[in-house]
Amino acid sequence: MADESNAKTDVVGPTSASDDVLRVEHISKRFGPVTALKDVNLHLKKGEVLGLLGDNGAGKSTLIKILAGFQKPDTGTMYVHGQPYEPKSVDDAREHGIETVYQDLALIDELSVYHNLFLRKERVHKPVPLLANRQMKREARVALDQIGINIPRIDVAVARLSGGQRQAIAVARTINSDADIILLDEPLAAMGAKEGAMILDLVARLKEEGRVSIIMILHNYVHVLQACDRVSMIQDGAIAIDKPTSETSVEELTDIVVNEYRRAREEAHREEAEAAAAESAGGEAGTAA
Ligand SMILES: Nc1ncnc2c1ncn2[C@@H]1O[C@H](COP(=O)(O)OP(=O)(O)O)[C@@H](O)[C@H]1O
Ligand SMILES: [Mg+2]
Numbered sequence: 111m112a113d114e115s116n117a118k119t120d121v122v123g124p125t126s127a128s129d130d131v132l133r134v135e136h137i138s139k140r141f142g143p144v145t146a147l148k149d150v151n152l153h154l155k156k157g158e159v160l161g162l163l164g165d166n167g168a169g170k171s172t173l174i175k176i177l178a179g180f181q182k183p184d185t186g187t188m189y190v191h192g193q194p195y196e197p198k199s200v201d202d203a204r205e206h207g208i209e210t211v212y213q214d215l216a217l218i219d220e221l222s223v224y225h226n227l228f229l230r231k232e233r234v235h236k237p238v239p240l241l242a243n244r245q246m247k248r249e250a251r252v253a254l255d256q257i258g259i260n261i262p263r264i265d266v267a268v269a270r271l272s273g274g275q276r277q278a279i280a281v282a283r284t285i286n287s288d289a290d291i292i293l294l295d296e297p298l299a300a301m302g303a304k305e306g307a308m309i310l311d312l313v314a315r316l317k318e319e320g321r322v323s324i325i326m327i328l329h330n331y332v333h334v335l336q337a338c339d340r341v342s343m344i345q346d347g348a349i350a351i352d353k354p355t356s357e358t359s360v361e362e363l364t365d366i367v368v369n370e371y372r373r374a375r376e377e378a379h380r381e382e383a384e385a386a387a388a389e390s391a392g393g394e395a396g397t398a399a
Pocket of ligand 1: 141144145146164165166167168169170171172173
């Protein structure tokens with residue numbers, strides 16, 4: 111089976127490791143005329159941090175949204191802990207233990223920092239179901255301190271925070287859940303160097319604990335090599351590279367992307383030239399008929 115699907119020899123087919131917490135086979139997704147994903151095969155082992163790479167528009171966020179139950183794939187199958195996984199919604203995905211920080215952040219601007227942290231898992235008093243605000247504030251403070259992100263006031267609306275602070279809250283919310291699979295779509299975007307380092311430290315801590323498995327989209331290859339156990343790169347709608355980070359380097363990853371860019375540009379030029387030739391040939395045929 112590996113042979114027939116691996117016409118491109120560098121495309122890695124799904125492996126059925128018994129410790130895979132997540133497996134994705136032959137996922138495709140189109141948006142009208144745009145093919146975002148063609149044939150994606152991916153797996154994630156328990157306790158592993160997988161770096162998902164790819165150019166802008168490669169389909170990384172689309173894949174994350176499919177895994178997160180936010181979008182449905184056109185084709186393909188997914189498995190969580192070996193069981194078929196067809197999330198009906200983000201809540202359904204969450205019930206399967208999958209939590210996501212989206213690239214386009216899902217914070218509610220008008221709500222306070224601590225309310226955002228407890229979004230959809232609000233603490234309530236019993237038996238009278240009132241929001242346990244004091245408890246949430248206390249727990250929010252602990253959660254943010256754990257990450258080491260400095261947010262002086264947690265009762266202000268998140269609309270008043272910087273991009274990096276908002277990102278930190280989204281990451282804190284996810285990491286504080288009892289998810290066992292965490293998806294982070296560009297968690298360091300909009301963050302300063304110090305905040306970014308804190309998030310990477312946090313990921314390293316989670317990795318040490320070994321409880322959660324993480325797929326993380328990062329742009330900086332130095333960060334990728336530092337934080338991830340393995341890298342997968344999406345090119346042309348499929349996974350083109352799947353390697354342990356110990357077997358690759360910033361140079362190799364950069365070369366792959368640059369070469370792919372050159373190849374795509376040459377192909378575009380050739381197609382344009384062919385189209386122009388066909389047009390002029392068609393024109394002549396038209397006048398001859
Ligand atoms: N909801 C959508 N509607 C139409 N096109 C989309 C939608 N989401 C993504 N796309 C397109 O799919 C491709 C992949 O996008 P995306 O997954 O966001 O890429 P990446 O995260 O790798 O930059 C892009 O061409 C993008 O414009
Ligand atoms: Mg994206």
